[in-house]
Amino acid sequence: LRFWWVNQNQTYRQEVAGGYLWSPKLRSNGTRNPFYEFMREVSPGDLVLSFADTRLRAFGIARSHAYEAPKPLEFGTVGRNWDAIGWRVDVRYHEIPTVVRPVEWMELLRPLLPARYSPLLPDGRGSQSIYLTELPRPLAFALADLLGPEVAALARSESIAEPELEAQNPELVLWEEHLRQRIESDATLTDTDRQALVLARRGQGLFRQRVQQLESRCRVTGVDRPEHLRASHCKPWRDATHDERLDGENGLLLTPSIDHLFDRGFITFRPDGRLLLSPVAHRPSLHRMGVPVDGDLDVGNFSAGQRRFLEFHRDKVFLQAQARAS
Amino acid sequence: LRFWWVNQNQTYRQEVAGGYLWSPKLRSNGTRNPFYEFMREVSPGDLVLSFADTRLRAFGIARSHAYEAPKPLEFGTVGRNWDAIGWRVDVRYHEIPTVVRPVEWMELLRPLLPARYSPLLPDGRGSQSIYLTELPRPLAFALADLLGPEVAALARSESIAEPELEAQNPELVLWEEHLRQRIESDATLTDTDRQALVLARRGQGLFRQRVQQLESRCRVTGVDRPEHLRASHCKPWRDATHDERLDGENGLLLTPSIDHLFDRGFITFRPDGRLLLSPVAHRPSLHRMGVPVDGDLDVGNFSAGQRRFLEFHRDKVFLQAQARAS
Numbered sequence: 001l002r003f004w005w006v007n008q009n010q011t012y013r014q015e016v017a018g019g020y021l022w023s024p025k026l027r028s029n030g031t032r033n034p035f036y037e038f039m040r041e042v043s044p045g046d047l048v049l050s051f052a053d054t055r056l057r058a059f060g061i062a063r064s065h066a067y068e069a070p071k072p073l074e075f076g077t078v079g080r081n082w083d084a085i086g087w088r089v090d091v092r093y094h095e096i097p098t099v100v101r102p103v104e105w106m107e108l109l110r111p112l113l114p115a116r117y118s119p120l121l122p123d124g125r126g127s128q129s130i131y132l133t134e135l136p137r138p139l140a141f142a143l144a145d146l147l148g149p150e151v152a153a154l155a156r157s158e159s160i161a162e163p164e165l166e167a168q169n170p171e172l173v174l175w176e177e178h179l180r181q182r183i184e185s186d187a188t189l190t191d192t193d194r195q196a197l198v199l200a201r202r203g204q205g206l207f208r209q210r211v212q213q214l215e216s217r218c219r220v221t222g223v224d225r226p227e228h229l230r231a232s233h234c235k236p237w238r239d240a241t242h243d244e245r246l247d248g249e250n251g252l253l254l255t256p257s258i259d260h261l262f263d264r265g266f267i268t269f270r271p272d273g274r275l276l277l278s279p280v281a282h283r284p285s286l287h288r289m290g291v292p293v294d295g296d297l298d299v300g301n302f303s304a305g306q307r308r309f310l311e312f313h314r315d316k317v318f319l320q321a322q323a324r325a326s
Numbered sequence: 327l328r329f330w331w332v333n334q335n336q337t338y339r340q341e342v343a344g345g346y347l348w349s350p351k352l353r354s355n356g357t358r359n360p361f362y363e364f365m366r367e368v369s370p371g372d373l374v375l376s377f378a379d380t381r382l383r384a385f386g387i388a389r390s391h392a393y394e395a396p397k398p399l400e401f402g403t404v405g406r407n408w409d410a411i412g413w414r415v416d417v418r419y420h421e422i423p424t425v426v427r428p429v430e431w432m433e434l435l436r437p438l439l440p441a442r443y444s445p446l447l448p449d450g451r452g453s454q455s456i457y458l459t460e461l462p463r464p465l466a467f468a469l470a471d472l473l474g475p476e477v478a479a480l481a482r483s484e485s486i487a488e489p490e491l492e493a494q495n496p497e498l499v500l501w502e503e504h505l506r507q508r509i510e511s512d513a514t515l516t517d518t519d520r521q522a523l524v525l526a527r528r529g530q531g532l533f534r535q536r537v538q539q540l541e542s543r544c545r546v547t548g549v550d551r552p553e554h555l556r557a558s559h560c561k562p563w564r565d566a567t568h569d570e571r572l573d574g575e576n577g578l579l580l581t582p583s584i585d586h587l588f589d590r591g592f593i594t595f596r597p598d599g600r601l602l603l604s605p606v607a608h609r610p611s612l613h614r615m616g617v618p619v620d621g622d623l624d625v626g627n628f629s630a631g632q633r634r635f636l637e638f639h640r641d642k643v644f645l646q647a648q649a650r651a652s
Contacts, residue, residue, distance in 0.1 A: 218614075289549065289616055
């Protein structure tokens, strides 16, 4: 259970009504923002405190890990320079009826502010540059106490039971359906291209044939029966150009559970062939799905082309804030 | 490596040109046909001898297990009473230029004919009632010898290397895409229904919510993290009515590899909760995907509704000829 502070000034209404956090992946100038990177470290059950207009206005329980999703339509022109694709976390929010202004409690809070990435300035104003940041436990407990006994108890519970945790992300499915429909109605494509692109989304057809020329077994489980292998994109189908969607070097053959873990960023591979596990991944579950979780797994060499697509995967899909990734 | 004889009189041209075997699942009167049931036992790499018009005309190497697929369009009116959905096996065929008529070799072949499900009558005529039947090894070797040294050598090899084995069945993907398109253009459905039906195909949305009210973990691997579980249909989405596609009792929560094995008929469950492995499943691969392959696994109780949908799965999806299933 971790604690997060989110500055939602511009988009508070939309995010609370829609039940999510959303951030771009990069600043509009193309550089990384640690407060967007933190999105990658949220886990279902984490507690989120919402700050807007100088007040703590809601608390929320994360219902998913971060996943790629388009900028919500309801943002309208707000943030129109952002990348169209960012990180989304599903959240169940509860608005707080009482007025809680941290600026009025700075004697209590000031000693608890972290040295780095603090959500509040020492004078009690919110830090403008922050979207999402982690709260150290003592600060989180102090803020929770201000919000009332329910939130105080919630913050101190071992884990938050949320019966409707659902991290399969219909937003992602609907977005991919939208992309597929666009391909199907694209008159500039031949029937053959259209079919190859649609099949590639499911790891089939021409894309799979090309991957099979380079790969022969699941690099993680060792399964080599073609009937149990999927051609998985390193740069996801949804993010890729048509050419990249069909490029054999953009693929690995993986069993379905490994394909899922890779697609959703719970695992990735270093250029030297080492398997990396995300810090938000639940290791016992990974173990039950056939991932070796004790010690380093060397999955073998990658070609230069594969390494290029894997770099995208580590950068834009893997669930670990890049500042911490080694 | 197993040997199969197929009587393709009516559909020889289409099946050889298209590279497949196809049979209905049931006779037109709704009863089982052992020669259709045999389709469920074919494995990639098996050798198939094609018989049509009193001649052995081609041999083929199976490239897939059996999978559900619609009756090929190119059959036209042939077999128009058949179920629209049958079993399909992908096959790479090689036509035989020499004329080989088994009837001319009955002195050699007659003692090798099996007592049951024999492809030839003792007088050398083909048995009209047969579609697919298994050849005992001595008979298969004798027939292969008649077809020439290449086939003779092939039949005696330990396993047949077929670089393009591809058992992910684009036919199935395209068929599901077709069904989805029909749903999306069905003006009798509301937008909400349409979205629920499309999401259900990926184990998401309303269907998943309903399954989650009944199931909490993968019955095979024990994984209980919702982010790693799919809502899998017992009666497949592609075979189901709209109501059945959204019925919670038609679903199990399974990790992606188990979902795949279940969807493709490599595993199923008995009404008493015992896990069954298909005889055509490759046990070491199943083990690597987290399936316990030694001894019986009891996966717990099923409701009456779940048992009804599981019966469909054992009957129409599981890859084991029903005569042999206990």
